[in-house]
Amino acid sequence: MRRLPPLAAVRVFEAAARHENFTSAASELGMTQAAVSYQIKLLEERLGAPLFRREKRRVVLTDAGRRAAPQITRAFDAIDQAFGAIRADDEGVLTVSTSNTFANTWLAWRLGSFQMHHPEMAVRLSTSDALADFITDDVDIAIRAGLGGWEGAHEELLVPIDFTPMCSPGFMRRHGPLSPADLLHVPQISPHDPWWPFWLREAGVDIPEGPPRPGVRLDSQAHEGHAAMAGQGVAMLTPFFWRNDLAEGRLVRPFDQVSTRGYAYWLVYPEARRGIAKIKRFREWLLAELARDLPSPV
Known part of the structure; x- marks a missing residue:
């Protein structure tokens, strides 16, 4: 002793x-x-x-x-x-946790830019729809979907989550023109998704009582969007993530209506680590990249 x-x-x-x-x-x-x-x-x-x-x-x-x-x-x-x-090991590796959707539709496409600006730092992207724990999961910073309000964490709003039906041009040619009520009868991708009845009710459609319709069930919007591009049905998607596919004609939006349930993507990290250099660098890069892609306020 x-x-x-x-x-x-x-x-x-x-x-x-x-x-x-x-x-x-x-x-x-x-x-x-x-x-x-x-x-x-x-x-x-x-x-x-x-x-x-x-x-x-x-x-x-x-x-x-x-x-x-x-x-x-x-x-x-x-x-x-x-x-x-x-400290050197910690500063040399940045671990980012995010959902499959945010990673596959946006972040993974741009993360190389951060690496180029900070070649001294290795970036590890951890993708899961489960909520990462900053203590037990060895995660530095997270991009989470939800309403906010995570205890002990600093959080910044990144992207509001809205949604509208989308499908491939070929699917539209085979089944269109579509009215909102027609969506009850054409193939839906992930019909169990609660976004479906929410959007349909806002569009004035009476939804029959009973369980969700049978159909292809996928575990993330990233997969649903690609299934829609393959012509497998109509998917309820967030326009921000699919704007390039819409612009290049791989997806179409049959309706102007866009709905939201108040959810968003947030940048989240432990309150005590706000001053850590690698977290500050990633935050600055992320906000700058999003500012280029998000529509300018009117």
């Missing part, structure tokens, strides 16, 4: 011994000179030996202090190196 004196007092002694000046030690440590003097006094009382001689306007190490100081400094250097290696 180690018989260590209070480490706060040892830290003060190490700085005071290097400077042989309590005022300089206080400035380095962000303390008052009185607080430095108090910590040195506690340490001397604990050891039962003086470490400094107080002379006019200065302090001088005693023999005991001179014997201890180099070893204490080497010990602190070793501690700093040990934690420095951890």
Whole structure:
């Protein structure tokens, strides 16, 4: 069992011994000179030996202090190196957690740009629709879908989640023109999705009672959009994620109506890590990239 004196007092002694000046030690440590003097006094009382001689306007190490100081400094250097290696590893890898949809329809297409701007940093993208835990999952920053309000986390609104039916041009030619009520009879992709009845009711469609219609059930909007492009049915999709496919004619929107349930994508990270350099760099890059893609406010 180690018989260590209070480490706060040892830290003060190490700085005071290097400077042989309590005022300089206080400035380095962000303390008052009185607080430095108090910590040195506690340490001397604990050891039962003086470490400094107080002379006019200065302090001088005693023999005991001179014997201890180099070893204490080497010990602190070793501690700093040990934690420095951890800091370097931590700064060298950024782990981003996000949903399959956000990763596959937007982020994965642009992440190389961040890597090019920060070649010293490795980026690991963790995709899952489960909520990442910043402690147990080794995640630095997350892009989450929801209403916000995650305890202990700083969050910033990124992209509102709205939705409207989309299909392939070929599907539209085979089944169109479509009215909202026709969507009850054509193949739906993921008909269990609660967005379907929400959009249909806002469009004035009476929805029959009973379980959702049978149909292809997929686990993310990313898969649903590609199934729609393949002509498998109509999918309820967020226009932001599919704007390039709409512009290039791989998808069409049969209706102007766009609905929302108030959900959004949020940038989320632990409140205590707001000042971490790699998190700040990723946040700045992400917001700049989104600003280029999001429609300008009218």
